[in-house]
Amino acid sequence: MKTGIDALSFDVAKLHLPIKTLAEARNIEPEKLEKGLGLLKMTLPDTHQDSVVFAANALTKLIQDNQIDLNEIARIYVGTESAIDNAKPIGSFLIDLMEQKFGENTLAECDVVDFTFACIGGVDAMQNCLDFIKLNPTKKAIVVTTDFAKYDLNSTGEYTQGAGATAMLITVNPRIIAFENHWATNTKGVFDFFKPHRTVSKEAITGNTNNESWFDNLEAEIEIHKDQPVFDGQYSNQCYMDRTRNAYFSFKKLKQTSATLYQSWNSIIMHLPYSFQGRRMLSEIYALDAENSIISGEETPAEYQNKLKETSKTPEYKNFVEEKLMPAELASSLIGNLYTGSIFMGFLSTLAHFYDTKKEISGNTFGFLAYGSGSKSKVFEGIIQDEWKAALANVNLFETLAESFEIDFDTYEKLHKKEQKQSIQSPKNEWILDRIEKEIPNLIGARYYKWID
Numbered sequence: 420m421k422t423g424i425d426a427l428s429f430d431v432a433k434l435h436l437p438i439k440t441l442a443e444a445r446n447i448e449p450e451k452l453e454k455g456l457g458l459l460k461m462t463l464p465d466t467h468q469d470s471v472v473f474a475a476n477a478l479t480k481l482i483q484d485n486q487i488d489l490n491e492i493a494r495i496y497v498g499t500e501s502a503i504d505n506a507k508p509i510g511s512f513l514i515d516l517m518e519q520k521f522g523e524n525t526l527a528e529c530d531v532v533d534f535t536f537a538c539i540g541g542v543d544a545m546q547n548c549l550d551f552i553k554l555n556p557t558k559k560a561i562v563v564t565t566d567f568a569k570y571d572l573n574s575t576g577e578y579t580q581g582a583g584a585t586a587m588l589i590t591v592n593p594r595i596i597a598f599e600n601h602w603a604t605n606t607k608g609v610f611d612f613f614k615p616h617r618t619v620s621k622e623a624i625t626g627n628t629n630n631e632s633w634f635d636n637l638e639a640e641i642e643i644h645k646d647q648p649v650f651d652g653q654y655s656n657q658c659y660m661d662r663t664r665n666a667y668f669s670f671k672k673l674k675q676t677s678a679t680l681y682q683s684w685n686s687i688i689m690h691l692p693y694s695f696q697g698r699r700m701l702s703e704i705y706a707l708d709a710e711n712s713i714i715s716g717e718e719t720p721a722e723y724q725n726k727l728k729e730t731s732k733t734p735e736y737k738n739f740v741e742e743k744l745m746p747a748e749l750a751s752s753l754i755g756n757l758y759t760g761s762i763f764m765g766f767l768s769t770l771a772h773f774y775d776t777k778k779e780i781s782g783n784t785f786g787f788l789a790y791g792s793g794s795k796s797k798v799f800e801g802i803i804q805d806e807w808k809a810a811l812a813n814v815n816l817f818e819t820l821a822e823s824f825e826i827d828f829d830t831y832e833k834l835h836k837k838e839q840k841q842s843i844q845s846p847k848n849e850w851i852l853d854r855i856e857k858e859i860p861n862l863i864g865a866r867y868y869k870w871i872d
């Protein structure tokens with residue numbers, strides 16, 4: 420019995436700052452960002468958008484475009500590292516919003532939960548749903564990924580920002596891709612990228628002191644959540660390489676093959692925190708699993724790094740990237756990082772590219788290399804199914820991305836600092852964040868959303 424992705428949809432932030440504008444403002448050579456990292460635009464949420472809004476919009480589109488009967492959906496599992504609450508999962512917001520739109524109690528028997536493991540939480544959610552569908556083949560599940568990849572101003576993560584969601588219907592006999600049963604995992608507890616709770620003093624919180632009872636009741640130090648991570652960019656790249664390399668070779672063992680595995684993959688889909696991450700990281704696996712590799716394993720660390728650099732400059736590696744990785748990079752260049760959604764957006768980008776260029780890919784094998792900081796990698800593969808094109812007919816990925824609205828640098832900084840109070844664009848046919856009811860002045864409270872026709 421085959422299990423996999425039957426339908427896909429997305430919702431990404433509709434505002435963008437050209438990378439060139441950011442580069443000029445920050446005194447960075449634009450060529451480094453455009454040609455070195457593959458960045459062209461970075462998308463940013465409007466004032467009425469957050470991770471629940473993107474998730475609800477992607478899910479609504481998935482349901483409408485594929486005429487999904489919600490009574491058939493047994494699970495909605497969410498991958499995110501942009502939770503808006505420590506107890507109440509994004510999935511519970513989605514249940515409420517979908518029932519508002521598609522009918523009361525339509526999801527009363529649906530199981531929902533959020534999965535958090537940095538950027539790999541969506542893959543974890545999907546693996547779990549695939550196992551569930553194998554055991555319950557008459558049922559259907561939905562996986563949603565949603566995030567706002569927000570980094571501090573002036574940090575090295577700033578140019579990789581992006582925001583949005585993906586939603587996928589998981590069924591038996593899927594129309595788009597059927598996954599094979601082998602999944603290799605490699606895990607190690609590290610601090611390459613994380614979002615710790617910060618403490619602030621009671622005095623740092625100012626507000627309506629006319630009502631002093633709320634202030635008197637506060638603890639001397641208050642734990643707050645900040646969207647931006649603490650991270651070490653180069654170390655996170657090393658962790659990415661270590662985990663994916665180890666998972667890749669575990670996957671070869673699971674498949675009991677000594678042949679060069681990546682040669683059997685027509686396309687390679689990796690977690691792309693920025694467009695060229697995959698091609699920059701894969702050269703090691705490419706060299707180690709090659710028949711005539713220049714790497715012997717006897718090198719000093721510096722020699723090893725030099726040989727990797729040499730490998731990545733060869734015409735063979737460049738052709739390999741062009742053929743197997745480039746289609747996944749296209750959307751990433753125009754969006755930026757989607758954290759949990761990046762690997763699925765890379766998959767969608769590849770499908771949309773072949774759809775637009777009229778390439779037939781039924782029967783192709785796709786290899787997936789997922790990564791989440793903290794850190795974990797999963798390697799798995801799937802076969803493209805005969806009906807993939809029909810399932811993609813309403814998705815319009817690149818047409819939608821082409822309509823993104825350009826903002827200037829001042830507006831970008833205002834949005835980032837939450838100083839922009841008015842929406843930049845008028846919402847239409849989408850969910851918005853309607854209001855936040857504050858628990859106590861200046862502290863965030865319950866969030867409420869509404870649909871705008």
Ligand SMILES: CC(=O)SCCNC(=O)CCNC(=O)[C@H](O)C(C)(C)COP(=O)(O)OP(=O)(O)OC[C@H]1O[C@@H](n2cnc3c(N)ncnc32)[C@H](O)[C@@H]1OP(=O)(O)O
Nearest residue numbers: 448450451454455456575576652653655656659692699792
């Ligand atoms: C969140 C996760 O998924 S963990 C894994 C990834 N980590 C992150 O995303 C964390 C946040 N991001 C970051 O910290 C940073 O953006 C990083 C680490 C990804 C990149 O760091 P930077 O220091 O800006 O860039 P770095 O020096 O690594 O690479 C720049 C590239 O541009 C190239 N470059 C520099 N100048 C130019 C130029 N003028 N023309 C062309 N290319 C150029 C460099 O050669 C280099 O490419 P190469 O190594 O393939 O040769």
